[in-house]
Amino acid sequence: MTMVAEFAATAKAPAPTGPILAADGVPLDKKLAQVTRRARINAFLLVAPLLAFLLVFFVAPIFLMLRLSTGDTVVSTELPRTAAALRSWDQKALPDEPVYAALVADLKDARERQATGKIGAQINYVYSGARSLFVSAGRSAGSIDAPYKQALIDKDPLWGDPTLWVMIKTTSQTTSPINYLNAVDRTLGPTGAVAQVPEDQRIHVTIFIRTLWLSFIVTLLCMAFGYPVAYLLSHLPLRTSNLLMICVLLPFWTALLVRITAWIALLQNDGVVLSTAVALGIVDPANRPQLVYNLIGTLVAMVHVLMPSMILPLYSVMKTIPPTYVRAARSLGATSFTAFWRVYFPQTLPGIAAGGLLVFILSVGYYITPALLGGQSGVLISNFIELHVSKTLNWGLAAALAGLLLVAILILYWLFNKIVGIDRLKMG
Amino acid sequence: MHLPSYATPLERVWHYVFLTLCGATLLFLIVPVLVVVPLSFNVEPYFSFTKGMLTLDPKAYSLKWYADILDNGTSGRYASGSWDWFKDVWNNAQWVIAMKNSFFIGIIATMVATVLGTIAAVGLSSPNMPYRTLITSLLISPMIVPVVITATGAYFFLAKIGLVKTYVGVILTHAMLGIPFVIITVTATLQSFDRNLIRAAESLGANWYTTFFKVVLSLIIPGMVSGALFAFVTSFDEVVAVLFIADIEQRTIPRQMWSGIREQISPTILAVATILIAISIMLLSTIEMLRRRSERLRGITTT
Numbered sequence: 191m192t193m194v195a196e197f198a199a200t201a202k203a204p205a206p207t208g209p210i211l212a213a214d215g216v217p218l219d220k221k222l223a224q225v226t227r228r229a230r231i232n233a234f235l236l237v238a239p240l241l242a243f244l245l246v247f248f249v250a251p252i253f254l255m256l257r258l259s260t261g262d263t264v265v266s267t268e269l270p271r272t273a274a275a276l277r278s279w280d281q282k283a284l285p286d287e288p289v290y291a292a293l294v295a296d297l298k299d300a301r302e303r304q305a306t307g308k309i310g311a312q313i314n315y316v317y318s319g320a321r322s323l324f325v326s327a328g329r330s331a332g333s334i335d336a337p338y339k340q341a342l343i344d345k346d347p348l349w350g351d352p353t354l355w356v357m358i359k360t361t362s363q364t365t366s367p368i369n370y371l372n373a374v375d376r377t378l379g380p381t382g383a384v385a386q387v388p389e390d391q392r393i394h395v396t397i398f399i400r401t402l403w404l405s406f407i408v409t410l411l412c413m414a415f416g417y418p419v420a421y422l423l424s425h426l427p428l429r430t431s432n433l434l435m436i437c438v439l440l441p442f443w444t445a446l447l448v449r450i451t452a453w454i455a456l457l458q459n460d461g462v463v464l465s466t467a468v469a470l471g472i473v474d475p476a477n478r479p480q481l482v483y484n485l486i487g488t489l490v491a492m493v494h495v496l497m498p499s500m501i502l503p504l505y506s507v508m509k510t511i512p513p514t515y516v517r518a519a520r521s522l523g524a525t526s527f528t529a530f531w532r533v534y535f536p537q538t539l540p541g542i543a544a545g546g547l548l549v550f551i552l553s554v555g556y557y558i559t560p561a562l563l564g565g566q567s568g569v570l571i572s573n574f575i576e577l578h579v580s581k582t583l584n585w586g587l588a589a590a591l592a593g594l595l596l597v598a599i600l601i602l603y604w605l606f607n608k609i610v611g612i613d614r615l616k617m618g
Numbered sequence: 619m620h621l622p623s624y625a626t627p628l629e630r631v632w633h634y635v636f637l638t639l640c641g642a643t644l645l646f647l648i649v650p651v652l653v654v655v656p657l658s659f660n661v662e663p664y665f666s667f668t669k670g671m672l673t674l675d676p677k678a679y680s681l682k683w684y685a686d687i688l689d690n691g692t693s694g695r696y697a698s699g700s701w702d703w704f705k706d707v708w709n710n711a712q713w714v715i716a717m718k719n720s721f722f723i724g725i726i727a728t729m730v731a732t733v734l735g736t737i738a739a740v741g742l743s744s745p746n747m748p749y750r751t752l753i754t755s756l757l758i759s760p761m762i763v764p765v766v767i768t769a770t771g772a773y774f775f776l777a778k779i780g781l782v783k784t785y786v787g788v789i790l791t792h793a794m795l796g797i798p799f800v801i802i803t804v805t806a807t808l809q810s811f812d813r814n815l816i817r818a819a820e821s822l823g824a825n826w827y828t829t830f831f832k833v834v835l836s837l838i839i840p841g842m843v844s845g846a847l848f849a850f851v852t853s854f855d856e857v858v859a860v861l862f863i864a865d866i867e868q869r870t871i872p873r874q875m876w877s878g879i880r881e882q883i884s885p886t887i888l889a890v891a892t893i894l895i896a897i898s899i900m901l902l903s904t905i906e907m908l909r910r911r912s913e914r915l916r917g918i919t920t921t
Contacts (some may be wrong), residue, residue: 229746236741237753240734240797248760248794251775252767258774415643422640436902437648443898443905444651445855447875448891452650454879455657455665455888462653465666497647526629555764557858562879572766579770580862592767603755603762612754 256596259589261366264312265358268305269296273362276355281382285355290338297324297331315584316368316377317357323348352380369590374398394574394591401571402598404485405553408492412500412549413542415493420504420541424511442498450562453491457482483565491559496552500545507541544610551602555595571595651895658683658888665885683889687713690886713890716874723785723870724853727792731849734793735800736842740834742801743808754801761798768795769862776863783865791859796849803848807841807912840912844905851901 209217216224266273271292279285300306306328310321323346334341342349356378360366371377371384375392379385386392419438423431441449456462459478467473481487511534519529557572564573571591578588606612621633661680662668670678685698691712696703707714741747742754760768772791773782781787815837819829835842857872864873871890878887 226746229744230748233741233744233747236744237738237747237757240738240757241753243734244757244760244794244797247772247775247790248768249756251771252763253771255767255771255774415639415646418636418640419643422637434644437644439902440895440898441647441651443851443902445851445872445891445894445898447855447857447872447879448654448894449650451875451879451887451891452654454883456650456653458665460664460666462657462666494647494650497643526625551762555766557764557766558876562876572764575766575770579773588770592770595764596767599762599764603759607751607755612751612758 252596256589256593258585259369259587259593261361261364261369262312262586263364265309265362266364268300268303268309269293269358269362272296272358276359276362279355279359281352281356281359284339284350284352287337287339289355290342290349291336294331294334294338294342297328301328301331313354313357313361315586316361316372317354319348320354320357323354353378356380356382369586370593372587373590373594394571397569397571397574398594401554404489404492404570405550405556407489408496408553409500409546409550411489411493412497413546416497416500416504416545417538417542420501420508423501423505424508438498438501441494442502446495446558449495450491450559453487453494453563454482457487457490482563483568485564485568487563487565488560488568488570491563492553492556495559496549499552500549503544503548504538504541507538507544511537540610544606547602547606547610551599551606554599554602654888654891655895658885658892660885660888663885665883665888683885686884686886687711687889687893691715712869713871713874713886716869716871719868720854720870720872723788723792723868724850727789727796727853728846728850730789730793731796731800732842732846735797735845735849736804736838739801739804739808740830740838743805743811745813754805757801758798760794765795765856765858769859772859773862782863783868785868788860788864788868791863792853792856793849795856795859796852799848799852800842800845803845804838804841807838811837840908844908847901847905851898 209219212218212221214221272289275289275292276285279289297306300309306324307321310324313320313324327342327345327349330345334345348354357368359382360368360378368378372387373394375387375395376384377387423434423438426434454461457464458481461482463481464473464478468475468478473479481490515533515537516529519533520526524532555572556570557576560568560570561573561576564570572595575588575591575595578584578591621630625633656671657665657667659679659681660668660671661678661682668678688707688711692703692706692710696706709715738757742750742757747753769791772787772794776782776787776791781790811834815833816829819833824832854870855872857870857876860868860870860873861876864870871894875887875890878884
């Protein structure tokens, strides 16, 4: 207030010379900069507690987890001499005697610390059979004499496999691409070149493709069925549309596990759908199709769960489109199809982008629905991450899979921000 | 949605096809939720309608699965309805313990998310907020990042600081997952908030404390409450983080349903589901009431 008064006073003064001053004698532009800076700091201070909370409990943990994907320090700390000796190995032929000697010395020490199992387990993730190899070599390390290379190979011919040495080398490095290679069904060959894993072990690429493909189909189905519903809801009188809106909002607010339970009750072998179909004579009772615990079950339930997330953004966009444009198009001679396609539809594109991207982003990360309804053929990438975290304990591979999934999600999120804008996101 | 009198035959056909399609989609959405309710009263341990249920035979219906919610895990030594039985149920019945956990974790996580989220939303809506888009994207990201990744990260991190398998760990993770919803709803409410009211309050001599609690807060309360409800539902519905972080002691309702579906699927789950549907109807009505109230306050009259 004082600033304005002062400004008015200076404006009235005859022929002002020098900078305009605020009440306390500070030049006005400096004063404004000060005030704006204070307001910026104040605004930031309000956000700071939450930002700090999320940085500590959300961002940092995810980064720490993703760090596991680029290698573990187990091998390099437990086999320090071997790691150093392998650094100069060119991977063209088997390592020479000094490397084997370093390994035997390291294994002797590791055996005393009872660490051979740990080392073996770590290498076992990328080279199967390594665990027992290291444990038994550790047991006999004390009684082996030079030449160590020949002695080890005589004990177990696997020590003469160049691939094993490539794996020891890569796991002993501080950053190793091996987990990311495994995540896309690749591995390192005997000369250190990238190669495909054996055909019966190729699974992750299939799962990635299945996840993306299924998400795409889910998005498409949600769009195809959600668009007409959103159109109907936005064009009905408010009283009727509020009533029909319950059909969209009630599933939206119902617990996910409840909806999954419902789909099991509906789709399982003696469930409501098949019992009705059998009673009506549509389905042969002896030969009932499997509707749940496979890809179909996952697909149906995901469409059901995500449909409201498509309808609600579409509805809120359609609600703002004035009906006069379509009327104008019709009165100018457009057929109802042309009026819809050329005039109405383009105005709903923001809603389609918002709903489509949201549904796609959410479905790429789906875990619970495929885990409970997917059976063998319906598992998605999130289920594999969980599998490696809690069952196989191959955390490096889990982190690599999570890293790839996260990159895909962040690209989509960036697109969402770019196309739709984060502040356009609304709930309910 | 009326069919105009000048509609061509093709338009007429399309009109009815369109209505049928919409009707089928709406049924697809609502029927699975509703079908659970009658099935939970089935006297047989099946997930389908028996002949007796279809002919409305009273003998085909029973409340035994609801009784099972209370009895599962109790000693079974006390007569139903007695004080000892009630104590036994309250302390030992698995579903009751899960229900208590769900409410405890949900309410505390909601409070954390709502307080932090509302304060941050006020800052974010200030016209002077630096790096607004970047920071908003970061604050919304727990909703976007797959829960499996969030939960795995949280598990490793909480294990390091000794909070895994504790209530604190689960509550913090759930608060994190609920925060985006509070941010979104409160920022949306603040968009229609007249910032001149803040200036007016300040020029009339109010300190920031009075301004915030008497002017800002009282106007954004509807947004805050609906954000809080979203955060609560997120926690109440969440199972992945609980699977990773919680121990048997912190087992919530979704966790209990998860093992129910995986291990021994019984109609007790349908009875629990029915109760949860009743809870979500209550929440939905609350949200709807709040929405109408705020529209009325802003002068947008409906009906």
